[in-house]
Amino acid sequence: MGFKEPTLSERQNAAIAARKAALQKYREKAADPAIAQRQAERAAGQAERAVAKQARDVQKAEQKARAAELSKQAAQAAADKAAQDLLERQAAKVAEEAERKAARDARYAARKTRKK
Secondary structure, three states: OOOOOOOHHHHHHHHHHHHHHHHHHHHHHHHOHHHHHHHHHHHHHHHHHHHHHHHHHHHHHHHHHHHHHHHHHHHHHHHHHHHHHHHHHHHHHHHHHHHHHHHHHHHHHHHHHHHO
16 A cells, blocks of 8 residues: 545645635734734834924924025125125225325326426
């Protein structure tokens, strides 16, 4: 007597029984209140993390807005200072040219008086 191979119907019945056993095991796990509680705790933790992440994102956005405003103010101050410096240089240049013209006119007047 040798080894007896299972027939097709025996193999099919064994597969059906295995599927039924797996399905039953899954249903028992799904009905377990401890698993449902863990899933609820996990969902609550995810919600808390999402709220915290959203709060961090809002804070980052506010910080970026403040930094942009400070940068804008600094740029405006630099532009104002550059414009003020330019005006001061132009005023100094005009004053210097007026002094040179006055000195030149004085030399010219002195030369005129010597010739007379």
